[in-house]
Amino acid sequence: MNQSNPITPETYQSYRGLPSLAGLGRFSEAMKPGLSVEESVTRLKRHHYALRRIHTIMIAKLTAEPIYELKMGFSYHAFLSAEAVTLLRARVGEMREPPLGLDKVPHPAMEVFFDEILGAEKIEEVILGVYEVALPSLISGLQKHIDQTHLLADQPTRRLCRQIKTEAEEMLEWGKKSIECLVTPQIREAAKPYLSLLSISLACMGSIDGTQSPREEAPARYYSNKPYQYDKVPRRDERFQDPFNQGVSPETFLYDEAKPVDAKILMMFFKRIREIDVPEMMGSIIMETPGKPWEYYRDLTRQLWDEARHAMMGETGFVSLGIDWAKYTAPNLNWSYNLNTQLNPAERHAVLYFIEQGLMPKTGKRFEWEVSIMGKNPLATTFQDYDWADEVLHARVGRDWYVSSMASSHEAIENGDKCWAQVMQNWEGLRTKGLTQHRNWWPELYTEYCKKVGKTPDPETLAYAISYEGKRADLKDLSYSA
Ligand SMILES: [Fe+2]
Ligand SMILES: [Fe+2]
Structure with a gap:
């Protein structure tokens, strides 16, 4: 009889030392159970909802927003969000889940949260809401999903979350710089009631990913008390000194x-x-x-x-x-x-x-x-x-x-x-x-x-x-x- 050592994650040998598990990780990690399919889908749906709403906010604002650089940044971020939404929808559809549930609001506080950002009066408030509150929460939820779901069993989800996280971080970087350029202490001070409502909403929903002990209720609305009015009239900043000029063909x-x-x-x-x-x-x-x-x-x-x-x-x-x-x-x-x-x-x-x-x-x-x-x-x-x-x-x-x-x-x-x-x-x-x-x-x-x-x-x-x-x-x- 072969008197070889008992198999443990440490003694188990791959063929000629080749990387095991296609390089996804070590056996000691792969032996730990991960999230259930149901839990992973629940989180995917929350990332999806957040990105869907961020997409709409970007699209909703870019026409009437005068500042050219913001129009461009919003256009890009609408695209990145839409691409992420597309990937998430496809993954949910692979997880024994009819894609129908994707139109459901995962938590009532999430709806209030994004309605508030969409309905915010000033563009600086919109930017603060998206880039200082929503995206950091989304990114940490994606990281947690990467860390907690099974590296082998749920590899397609991990890959997806990593991809989306990388792009969300790029968005965040742009947002941080834009905030530095546009948000004065006075604007931040005036935005306090709105920002605190966003924090309360985030607490109610248990963070974007829902892992921070969500509560049932949603907070009272502030800006989104009145229905959102989309503004389709294009505007330009002061560098466009003659915006109706059609003197040159x-x-x-x-x-x-x-x-x-x-x-x-x-x-x-x-x-x-x-x-x-x-x-x-x-x-x-x-x-x-x-x-x-x-x-x-x-x-x-x-x-x-x-x-x-x-x-x-x-x-x-x-x-x-x-x-x-x-x-x-x-x-x-x-x-x-x-x-x-x-x-x-x-x-x-x-x-x-x-x-x-x-x-x-x-x-x-x-x-x-x-x-x-x-x-x-x-x-x-x-x-x-x-x-x-x-x-x-x-x-x-x-x-x-x-x-x-x-x-x-x-x-x-x-x-x-x-x-x-x-x-x-x-x-x-x-x-x-x-x-x-x-x-x-x-x-x-x-x-x-x-x-x-x-x-x-x-x-x-x-x-x-x-x-x-x-x-x-x-x-x-x-x-x-x-
Ligand atoms: Fe073109
Ligand atoms: Fe074109």
């Missing part, structure tokens, strides 16, 4: 064969940064279209984030040239403003699709990429390459969620065209109301650019001045936005 310039390619790149950077208006508009579609399957919100949020990235590509392009975009250009909000205030959400989506499917032919995104190559600008080439790839995805999102609701793709395009034609640009009206003089900022931008690169401005390029004149027909075959 980058499209006309871009498709003019006589214009030099380097100047066209400048116009493309402007086109990109002007795309701030797309998240502003798409946020309103998401907020005002309830009752769709989760995948609808995920796809639209992804597209919203892509459009925010496109805007930041334009911003980066200007920085790369050493040009202050705020001083030399006027990214306007007319498109998001007009669509949000004149069309219903289904019509807005129709217009978005109509414009985006028009970007696919040769005159669209491929053209912009080719201009970047001809202009020998590697940064613009990278940006346009991905902008084009993103656009192909957006056309697919449009087919999946808009065209599929129409009788045919022909009708979908017709309807988009009709809705777009309905939008009143009222170019002259903006002038008579004193909202803008449609100042032609191009010569100053071009002069500044020539100065930076050390060349003499080409007189014909400098003299360029074509306005929209308020006629939508002028834009019909041009890639306006998105």
